[in-house]
Amino acid sequence: MAAKTGFAKYIIVITTVTAAIMELLDTTIVNVALNQMAGSLGSTIEDVAWVITSYAIANVIIIPMTGFLGEYFGRKTYYLTSMVLFGVASYFCGASDGLWELVFWRFIQGIGGGALLSTSQAILFDAFDPKDRGIASGLFGMGIVLGPTLGPALGGYILETYNWSQIFYVNIPICALATVLTLIYIDRKEGEGERKQEIKIDYIGILLLIIGIGALQFVLEKGESEDWFESRMIVTVSLMAAIGIIGFIWHELHTEHPVVNLSxxxxxxxxxxxxxxxxxxxxxxxxxxxxxxxxxxxxxxxxxxxxxxxxxxxxxxxxxxxxxxxxxxxxxxxxxxxxxxxxxxxxxxxxxxxxxxxxxxxxxxxxxxxxxxxxxxxxxxxxxxxxxxxxxxxxxxxxxxxxxxxxxxxxxxxxxxxxxxxxxxxxxxxxxxxxxxxxxxxxxxxxxxxxxxxxxxxxxxxxxxxxxxxxxxxxxxxxxxxxxxxxxxxxxxxxxxxxxxxxxxxxxxxxxxxxxxxxxxxxxxxx
Missing domain, CATH: 1.20.1250.20 (MFS general substrate transporter like domains)
Incomplete structure (x- = not known):
């Protein structure tokens, strides 16, 4: 894809950096709302913490697969689909009237959000000539720092002014605008999506990745509240993480078509x-x-x-x-x-x-x-x-x-x-x-x-x-x-x-x- 110039370049910068900020912002914006969520949904703080955990697990599973998924479906198609999925899941998160319904839609939101980080970075790099990619890195870096930092402030403002559901609804107009801008201004790569029949899906690698990285994220998120290795559940999930990660590494280094190129x-x-x-x-x-x-x-x-x-x-x-x-x-x-x-x-x-x-x-x-x-x-x-x-x-x-x-x-x-x-x-x-x-x-x-x-x-x-x-x-x-x-x-x-x-x-x-x-x-x- 040729580097962009003029107005189109600025639109791509705004779209991709905003998407990255939105994805990272949603990792921290919920933190300040747990008490209000627990009261509204009739749950304990410990249970409502799954709203954070489910998003983080989905994120960390999908992010390493974004390269493969972008190649298999076509980067623009995958990016657009993820953007729409993130927006739709945000709506259902805000509309949820039960804890486990909310946890489910947060997981779906995390799957959609995974592409909004790595794929945004790749698209942004493409908008600049190779010699100017330091500037592209600077712009993307702003998003990486602003996202987690803006979360508590925006969440605090929304809680004081509205209620916790607005934390999710605020994503919807941003997703809608970014989707339209992506359709108009982001081009497909040459040959994008045409090799789908040639690409073999590494089902074993995907399964091991889900088990290993998902279980590791679970242990990191829930270990403190479950008293770490005093808990049989944490011990069991830790063993799953170790087996999954070791198996994933071995498999990816020995398979002809890895889902993640560890080489x-x-x-x-x-x-x-x-x-x-x-x-x-x-x-x-x-x-x-x-x-x-x-x-x-x-x-x-x-x-x-x-x-x-x-x-x-x-x-x-x-x-x-x-x-x-x-x-x-x-x-x-x-x-x-x-x-x-x-x-x-x-x-x-x-x-x-x-x-x-x-x-x-x-x-x-x-x-x-x-x-x-x-x-x-x-x-x-x-x-x-x-x-x-x-x-x-x-x-x-x-x-x-x-x-x-x-x-x-x-x-x-x-x-x-x-x-x-x-x-x-x-x-x-x-x-x-x-x-x-x-x-x-x-x-x-x-x-x-x-x-x-x-x-x-x-x-x-x-x-x-x-x-x-x-x-x-x-x-x-x-x-x-x-x-x-x-x-x-x-x-x-x-x-x-x-x-x-x-x-x-x-x-x-x-x-x-x-x-x-x-x-x-x-x-x-x-x-």
């Missing part, structure tokens, strides 16, 4: 870039998850306030993406950008450790700016690294696998953060309670003051001391969770510290202008 891992740059994508996804999704929980649980923010305080610094830093993309398109090495991005994220984690429970939403702005600058500097080179060193025909598999690894990194990070924060909160509470002893004069003084305050406010002299102790216990629990969340930010930084030395393994040999031109020509012809 691309023989390319050193791509293999190492997956490790960076894993940690990058961990940092992106985990920090966007922990921060709203922290400020709502400890600082007293509303969901909307938490979301807005996260969006403002993201919007300020996201302007870096086109700038970095232009520099990389001009031939700049990705290594300095990645080093700077990792360092910013390390600083963010430890800087966040200086937060206090009485900080307002704008007090968090400097540390959140560090976070988004770090993500901006790191994410864009990684998008380019997804195809660095690959042959043009391997691009779809490289893009799909990179997106899947990033999603799994986010799921792993959130599961780790939940478990780590719970354990650290228990430890901090134990340490703080050790000071709550009648042998401690400061504690006795605080109890006396709290008791006086209770008598003054309630007039109940008989129960004032008991209420004072409960108030102090609540303060200890609040402080324990606050310290635990700060520890979690530091833990994220430690992952990036461990990652930093491996940056230099991504160094590629410098190619001559003639070689670069030949590579660009080959890439253009393949698209």
């Amino acid at each position: 691309i891992f023989k390319h050193r740059i791509f293999a190492f870039s997956t490790m960076f994508n894993l940690v990058s996804g961990l940092g992106l999704f985990t920090s966007a998850f922990v921060y709203p929980v922290l400020v709502q649980r400890v600082n007293g923010f509303t969901p909307l306030e938490a979301g807005v305080s996260l969006v403002a610094p993201t919007m300020a830093a996201v302007i870096l993406f086109p700038i970095i993309g232009k520099r990389m398109g001009a031939g700049a090495s990705p290594i300095p950008f990645m080093i700077a991005g990792i360092c910013f994220f390390i600083f963010f984690g430890f800087y966040s450790g200086t937060a206090t429970p009485d900080m307002g939403k704008w007090d968090f702005f400097p540390m959140q700016i560090c976070r988004t600058i770090g993500i901006s500097l790191l994410q864009l080179p990684l998008i380019n690294q997804a195809v660095a060193g690959l042959k043009p025909k391997e691009y779809p598999a490289g893009i799909a696998l990179s997106n899947m690894i990033r999603q799994l990194g986010g799921a792993f990070g959130i599961a780790l953060a939940n478990n780590f924060a719970t354990n650290r909160a228990a430890q901090h509470r134990s340490d703080l309670m050790a000071n709550m002893s009648t042998d401690n004069p400061l504690f006795n003084e605080r109890v006396a003051n709290a008791t006086k305050n209770m008598i003054a406010s309630t007039g109940d002299t008989f129960n004032a001391a008991t209420m004072a102790y409960k108030q102090l216990e609540a303060a200890v629990a609040r402080q324990a969770y606050f310290l635990a969340y700060l520890d979690t930010f530091r833990l994220i930084s430690i992952f990036f510290i461990c990652l930093l030395p491996f940056v230099f393994l991504l160094r590629t040999k410098k190619v001559s202008p003639e070689e670069a031109a030949a590579m660009a020509k080959a890439a253009a012809e393949s698209h």
Whole structure:
């Protein structure tokens, strides 16, 4: 497909980036609505969490298959079908009046949403000449960062203004417009869909992928609530994940027509870039998850306030993406950008450790700016690294696998953060309670003051001391969770510290202008 120019190019940029934002936004927008959903549907928070889990499982299963599905059905046909499926499922999610009906349609929505990430990226790349694909990466990177970040803010606004069903209905007009624009402005690739009869479907590979990756995502999503390996269900599903993944890898490397081309891992740059994508996804999704929980649980923010305080610094830093993309398109090495991005994220984690429970939403702005600058500097080179060193025909598999690894990194990070924060909160509470002893004069003084305050406010002299102790216990629990969340930010930084030395393994040999031109020509012809 020839690169686009003028108005058509801008329409494709808007369509594909908006689709990617919408898909990623739906991974986080539901988080702030769980309480309202549980009350409306008559379910527990634990059960309604399946609304998040089902979407994530469908996403992570379908994303690695997008290259194959795009080739089998034709990329434009597959993209359009997925867009319509996402919109229709969004409508039925909002219209659901039962929990398991909603969970089912969220799963269908996740299947449709899978193509809106990897396929959007491939279509966007096609709209630019090979020499300008750094700019395309920058624009797509904006979507990757904006999606998870906008979710809590938009969800908080909708909940305060309307009800939870509008969280899903908001997708429908966007899907409708994107479908029309895709029909008009996105061309079919030459020969698209004509090889359908020649392509053999790898049914065994698809089944093993569903079992392995689906089970792994289930364990990461539900492990904390099920007490991890104390649960027989988690042990069983973990064994299914191990058998499925190992079987999938072995089968895909030995079958003639794999559903996912795993042979691309023989390319050193791509293999190492997956490790960076894993940690990058961990940092992106985990920090966007922990921060709203922290400020709502400890600082007293509303969901909307938490979301807005996260969006403002993201919007300020996201302007870096086109700038970095232009520099990389001009031939700049990705290594300095990645080093700077990792360092910013390390600083963010430890800087966040200086937060206090009485900080307002704008007090968090400097540390959140560090976070988004770090993500901006790191994410864009990684998008380019997804195809660095690959042959043009391997691009779809490289893009799909990179997106899947990033999603799994986010799921792993959130599961780790939940478990780590719970354990650290228990430890901090134990340490703080050790000071709550009648042998401690400061504690006795605080109890006396709290008791006086209770008598003054309630007039109940008989129960004032008991209420004072409960108030102090609540303060200890609040402080324990606050310290635990700060520890979690530091833990994220430690992952990036461990990652930093491996940056230099991504160094590629410098190619001559003639070689670069030949590579660009080959890439253009393949698209």
